[in-house]
Amino acid sequence: MPKIDLLKIFPSLHNIPREFRAxxxxxxLNYLLNGEVLTAAQGMEVKSPLMLMQQGAPAPYVxxxxxxxxxxxxxxxLDAAEKAWSSGMGVWPRMTTEERINCMxxxxxxxxxxxxxxxxxxxxxxxxxxxxxxxxxxxxxxxIEDTLAALKIMEKEARLLKRxxxxxxxxxxxxxxxxxxxxxxxxxxxxxFAMLIPALLMGNTVVVKLPKYGSLCTTxxxxxxxxxxxxxxxxxxxxxxxxxxxxxxxxxxxxxxxxIGSTRVANLLISQHPANNRLRTILGLEAKNPAFVFPDADxxxxxxxxxxxxxxxxxxxxxxxxxxxxxxxxxxxxLAAMNQAVEELVCGMPWxxxxxxxxxxxxxxxxxxxxxxxxxxxxxxxxxxPGGGQVYGNLFYPxxxxxxxxxxxxxxxxxxxxxxxxxxxxxxEELMDYLSASDYGQQASIFxxxxxxxxxxxxxxxxxxSRINLNAQCRRGPDELPFTGRKDSAExxxxxxxxxxxxxxxxxxxxxxxxxxxxxxVLKSRKSKFLSI
Numbered sequence: 001m002p003k004i005d006l007l008k009i010f011p012s013l014h015n016i017p018r019e020f021r022a023x024x025x026x027x028x029l030n031y032l033l034n035g036e037v038l039t040a041a042q043g044m045e046v047k048s049p050l051m052l053m054q055q056g057a058p059a060p061y062v063x064x065x066x067x068x069x070x071x072x073x074x075x076x077x078l079d080a081a082e083k084a085w086s087s088g089m090g091v092w093p094r095m096t097t098e099e100r101i102n103c104m105x106x107x108x109x110x111x112x113x114x115x116x117x118x119x120x121x122x123x124x125x126x127x128x129x130x131x132x133x134x135x136x137x138x139x140x141x142x143x144i145e146d147t148l149a150a151l152k153i154m155e156k157e158a159r160l161l162k163r164x165x166x167x168x169x170x171x172x173x174x175x176x177x178x179x180x181x182x183x184x185x186x187x188x189x190x191x192x193f194a195m196l197i198p199a200l201l202m203g204n205t206v207v208v209k210l211p212k213y214g215s216l217c218t219t220x221x222x223x224x225x226x227x228x229x230x231x232x233x234x235x236x237x238x239x240x241x242x243x244x245x246x247x248x249x250x251x252x253x254x255x256x257x258x259x260i261g262s263t264r265v266a267n268l269l270i271s272q273h274p275a276n277n278r279l280r281t282i283l284g285l286e287a288k289n290p291a292f293v294f295p296d297a298d299x300x301x302x303x304x305x306x307x308x309x310x311x312x313x314x315x316x317x318x319x320x321x322x323x324x325x326x327x328x329x330x331x332x333x334x335l336a337a338m339n340q341a342v343e344e345l346v347c348g349m350p351w352x353x354x355x356x357x358x359x360x361x362x363x364x365x366x367x368x369x370x371x372x373x374x375x376x377x378x379x380x381x382x383x384x385x386p387g388g389g390q391v392y393g394n395l396f397y398p399x400x401x402x403x404x405x406x407x408x409x410x411x412x413x414x415x416x417x418x419x420x421x422x423x424x425x426x427x428x429e430e431l432m433d434y435l436s437a438s439d440y441g442q443q444a445s446i447f448x449x450x451x452x453x454x455x456x457x458x459x460x461x462x463x464x465x466s467r468i469n470l471n472a473q474c475r476r477g478p479d480e481l482p483f484t485g486r487k488d489s490a491e492x493x494x495x496x497x498x499x500x501x502x503x504x505x506x507x508x509x510x511x512x513x514x515x516x517x518x519x520x521x522v523l524k525s526r527k528s529k530f531l532s533i
């Protein structure tokens with residue numbers, strides 16, 4: 001059994017280091033509408049996953065409230081975005097790229113001082129280790145900087161005049177219209193901004209729906225948005241999705257849906273659009289990223305990467321390793337090393353040094369993970385690490401489950417938690433059969449020292465997933481690389497450059513002999529922001 005002290009995991013308020021204490025947050029009812037930070041009349045209670053010991057037992061700590069907006073307020077946000085868009089003739093879409101860059105640089109300047117505010121709130125909201133919260137904020141700042149740099153290069157290229165036969169033309173990327181962006185709770189800033197920032201920079205107007213968990217940490221940025229962008233360009237709302245999102249989609253006014261979440265919800269949203277052939281979708285959905293460990297793998301390296309890949313932030317990342325396949329000839333040795341690595345992990349509160357496993361933010365998550373373990377064990381698997389699957393309040397101690405086969409639910413679903421299914425294999429064909437049958441296709445990891453093992457699997461994986469990691473865990477970064485997926489894992493591509501393209505469309509002005517004089521006269525007049533050099 002793991003030696004876990006419940007009193008240590010869930011402290012009393014006075015045992016929390018002073019710099020990490022959080023008073024009830026007063027700004028959670030705020031939302032951003034038409035350039036103004038407003039306060040909702042009603043809200044939903046936010047309970048932190050970081051329970052506190054009260055009368056000898058862990059009890060929820062109420063962190064604050066988030067805005068619970070009405071259908072009418074949702075339409076007000078949509079109307080503001082529509083007015084700012086104005087059929088592509090609004091101030092924002094008609095700005096030059098340089099002018100939009102200036103607005104974003106001003107926002108970046110206003111955002112920087114809010115790092116610690118964000119990190120403390122996010123830590124209390126979703127239980128992410130404090131240092132990881134700081135890292136997310138800093139990574140988002142860099143993402144904005146890199147996107148601005150990429151856009152400047154794109155704009156420089158767009159100024160060039162080109163020829164095609166007898167035609168002369170200039171090609172630019174233009175806005176698509178009004179966007180609805182919905183990010184996830186696990187990276188509420190970085191994942192949301194990976195859609196929001198390129199959408200704005202390309203001239204679109206945006207409505208953002210904050211996630212149910214991890215929304216308070218974003219609210220300190222509202223004032224920076226309001227001061228940096230024209231009214232209505234960005235509107236940020238919160239509340240029950242069916243109440244505020246369904247009517248926005250059903251209006252048919254949204255041109256782009258940027259959504260990171262489940263396939264079920266994505267399909268529901270798309271089906272609600274009355275003309276979904278006009279709806280561009282950029283989706284980040286479920287993943288069941290596998291790792292394949294061959295007999296000649298560096299076992300120390302493989303275990304380290306698999307543990308980090310499966311359990312970083314409790315395994316609540318779309319890029320987590322969610323199914324490990326290990327060659328049967330080394331399964332016992334690999335599992336023994338995995339057990340040892342799990343026992344050495346730090347489980348506790350997110351301000352503790354080196355902590356890996358923290359309380360889970362989602363209500364009912366521990367119960368669902370427990371059901372997955374019980375189903376697997378009833379069908380022939382076992383929990384191989386001491387104490388695996390034990391629940392302490394809303395902390396789930398990592399469980400390594402072996403051998404997992406197709407009859408078990410854990411084999412099929414994305415667990416999105418500290419639960420590691422392991423399956424033995426003997427032949428490459430078993431892996432290819434698994435991959436071709438899987439509904440998911442984001443990434444995979446290969447652990448081997450031999451091209452003989454790696455080469456055929458790389459060739460097979462290339463047509464099943466979008467990224468193949470060699471002797472390394474799956475991950476998103478660096479942000480310059482394309483981030484996408486096949487099958488039910490994604491639609492569209494997010495990266496520094498790809499996202500700018502995803503949230504825009506190519507338009508060109510063209511002239512042959514009879515239009516050539518007018519083409520150059522417009523250039524000389526400098527009256528067009530599109531046709532210009």
